[in-house]
Amino acid sequence: xxxxxxxxxxxxxxxxxxxxxxxxxxxxxxxxxxxxxxxxxxxxxxxxxxxxxxxxxxxxxxxxxxxxxxxxxxxxxxxxxxxxxxxxxxxxxxxxxxxxxxxxxxxxxxxxxxxxxxxxxxxxxxxxxxxxxxxxxxxxxxxxxxxxxxxxxxxxxxxxxxxxxxxxxxxxxxxxxxxxxxxxxxxxxxxxxxxxxxxxxxxxxxxxxxxxxxxxxxxxxxxxxxxxxxxxxxx
Amino acid sequence: xxxxxxxxxxxxxxxxxxxxxxxxxxxxxxxxxxxxxxxxxxxxxxxxxxxxxxxxxxxxxxxxxxxxxxxxxxxxxxxxxxxxxxxxxxxxxxxxxxxxxxxxxxxxxxxxxxxxxxxxxxxxxxxxxxxxxxxxxxxxxxxxxxxxxxxxxxxxxxxxxxxxxxxxxxxxxxxxxxxxxxxxxxxxxxxxxxxxxxxxxxxxxxxxxxxxxxxxxxxxxxxxxxxxxxxxxxxxxxxxxxxxxxxxxxxxxxxxxxxxxxxxxxxxxxxxxxxxxxxxxxxxxxxxxxxxxxxxxxxxxxxxxxxxxxxxxxxxxxxxxxxxxxxxxxxxxxxxxxxxxxxxxxxxxxxxxxxxxxxxxxxxxxxxxxxxxxxxxxx
Numbered sequence: 001x002x003x004x005x006x007x008x009x010x011x012x013x014x015x016x017x018x019x020x021x022x023x024x025x026x027x028x029x030x031x032x033x034x035x036x037x038x039x040x041x042x043x044x045x046x047x048x049x050x051x052x053x054x055x056x057x058x059x060x061x062x063x064x065x066x067x068x069x070x071x072x073x074x075x076x077x078x079x080x081x082x083x084x085x086x087x088x089x090x091x092x093x094x095x096x097x098x099x100x101x102x103x104x105x106x107x108x109x110x111x112x113x114x115x116x117x118x119x120x121x122x123x124x125x126x127x128x129x130x131x132x133x134x135x136x137x138x139x140x141x142x143x144x145x146x147x148x149x150x151x152x153x154x155x156x157x158x159x160x161x162x163x164x165x166x167x168x169x170x171x172x173x174x175x176x177x178x179x180x181x182x183x184x185x186x187x188x189x190x191x192x193x194x195x196x197x198x199x200x201x202x203x204x205x206x207x208x209x210x211x212x213x214x215x216x217x218x219x220x221x222x223x224x225x226x227x228x229x230x231x232x233x234x235x
Numbered sequence: 236x237x238x239x240x241x242x243x244x245x246x247x248x249x250x251x252x253x254x255x256x257x258x259x260x261x262x263x264x265x266x267x268x269x270x271x272x273x274x275x276x277x278x279x280x281x282x283x284x285x286x287x288x289x290x291x292x293x294x295x296x297x298x299x300x301x302x303x304x305x306x307x308x309x310x311x312x313x314x315x316x317x318x319x320x321x322x323x324x325x326x327x328x329x330x331x332x333x334x335x336x337x338x339x340x341x342x343x344x345x346x347x348x349x350x351x352x353x354x355x356x357x358x359x360x361x362x363x364x365x366x367x368x369x370x371x372x373x374x375x376x377x378x379x380x381x382x383x384x385x386x387x388x389x390x391x392x393x394x395x396x397x398x399x400x401x402x403x404x405x406x407x408x409x410x411x412x413x414x415x416x417x418x419x420x421x422x423x424x425x426x427x428x429x430x431x432x433x434x435x436x437x438x439x440x441x442x443x444x445x446x447x448x449x450x451x452x453x454x455x456x457x458x459x460x461x462x463x464x465x466x467x468x469x470x471x472x473x474x475x476x477x478x479x480x481x482x483x484x485x486x487x488x489x490x491x492x493x494x495x496x497x498x499x500x501x502x503x504x505x506x507x508x509x510x511x512x513x514x515x516x517x518x519x520x521x522x523x524x525x526x527x528x529x530x531x532x533x534x535x536x537x538x539x540x541x542x543x544x545x546x547x548x549x550x551x552x553x554x555x556x557x558x559x560x561x562x563x564x565x566x567x568x569x570x571x572x573x574x575x576x577x578x579x580x581x582x583x584x585x586x587x588x589x590x591x592x593x594x595x596x597x598x599x600x601x602x603x604x605x606x607x608x609x610x611x612x613x614x
Binding site: 055058060061081084085086087088089091093095097099100101102103104108112113115116117121160 | 236238239242243245246247518520521523524525526527528529530531534608609610612
């Protein structure tokens with residue numbers, strides 16, 4: 001445990017949304033630290049604020065107040081363009097609906113972050129293919145997403161999230177659309193491929209089938225962290 | 236990212252072909268209608284350009300076009316000849332008449348009487364017969380479009396007798412000229428014959444054709460003729476332009492063609508705009524994901540621009556090609572389209588219109604992409 005260093009520092013995060021003339025506060029001054037080398041779950045009911053929280057941590061939603069430091073970089077002190085570049089270099093995303101581009105092959109989908117970073121197409125696709133190989137679906141590299149099963153699509157999404165070797169990977173309900181067996185296999189893969197001493201993975205989920213795979217679980221209720229531990233609270 | 240943008244678009248075949256159809260349809264309609272419009276109004280000038288030897292046309296001051304002319308007295312010819320700077324001058328008669336074919340069909344024709352001595356006013360290019368044939372009794376030379384109109388395909392009209400205003404006329408040759416705006420049959424004959432074919436008032440001479448002496452421009456000589464005679468004198472280019480302007484000012488053609496072109500643009504914008512919006516809406520999650528991953532708004536703009544450019548270029552190419560095929564096949568197969576061509580300005584103008592269409596629809600589509608917050612992909 002002593003080897004694990006702080007990867008993300010969250011200080012007094014407040015987020016308010018306007019609803020007509022009213023302002024609704026969904027995060028109430030959250031403080032937290034997330035360590036590298038850990039699989040951290042963000043768990044909570046719908047409306048608890050976990051999606052807002054993960055969006056702010058990932059640098060895609062500005063907080064109303066507070067700061068987020070990712071691997072020592074206060075990300076909201078960056079300019080818009082620098083923040084985009086920071087995300088491209090340091091953060092990998094896995095979405096619940098995968099959001100793969102339906103007209104690109106699996107290998108091409110996996111290569112998207114590299115292409116966005118300016119890498120040449122052939123080289124990027126080759127690296128995407130290599131990542132798919134790591135995830136044991138190299139044989140599906142030339143197929144379109146619609147030709148793949150849900151689990152295979154999820155692996156392609158993971159490949160896309162990891163291909164540029166980000167230090168932070170954020171996942172939104174990665175197992176929601178998968179059966180129990182496939183879900184556990186995806187989590188095993190994430191642990192195996194994404195985790196390293198200098199990297200961290202945050203997973204938003206309410207899938208209790210995979211709670212036992214977490215290194216740490218942060219439970220959110222009404223915009224506050226109400227539990228921080230290795231296991232889910234008893235209630 | 237350009238190749239990803241292109242693959243996103245071309246992979247959705249239904250929308251891709253829908254977009255191509257919209258652009259191609261607009262480009263076809265706009266270029267084809269503009270081509271027909273330009274060629275139609277240019278036919279107001281064909282009577283002038285069919286007589287290449289005359290670079291000056293002299294007429295009564297109220298005359299406006301080759302077909303809207305007040306006849307002048309024969310003395311006008313001498314007046315023009317006496318003007319310093321006139322190399323030569325010859326009379327020309329243009330008048331309407333009716334002709335009856337051997338089959339009994341009745342057709343309106345334009346009789347053109349050219350100078351007996353020099354035959355100035357007679358087109359140069361003969362398909363059948365020769366200039367000298369006009370010296371035969373009652374000889375007329377018919378234009379090729381008129382011959383196609385009067386006689387069945389493959390029929391040789393040489394030697395055919397016509398009843399021209401109750402007088403005998405014999406076809407002795409066929410000339411190749413561009414048809415007039417009305418596509419009326421044109422019968423060329425000698426001036427003296429024309430006077431007999433087209434009875435009328437004292438004054439019968441429609442125009443005096445002239446040429447400027449060496450060292451003088453046609454424009455300089457027209458000024459001298461007007462000053463010396465009081466007659467209206469126009470250079471060939473000016474008079475050709477007068478014929479075109481007359482059609483523009485006195486017919487509903489520009490408005491009608493303008494409406495069709497505007498409809499082509501509006502329908503194009505509607506089809507392309509709707510389809511592009513549908514495409515963007517279907518891919519909005521993917522665009523959101525790209526933004527979250529770290530694709531900048533500038534790169535997103537480039538992606539949408541590449542998609543719009545591809546659709547614009549391919550659709551424009553298809554539209555222009557179809558329009559060219561339509562015009563070429565019309566010109567080859569129908570006498571009504573004889574001489575039709577596509578001026579270079581039309582593809583350029585069509586490209587400009589298509590570009591405008593693409594800019595409008597691309598901008599509308601881009602707005603929704605740029606407005607998409609990357610955080611929405613987590614919702």
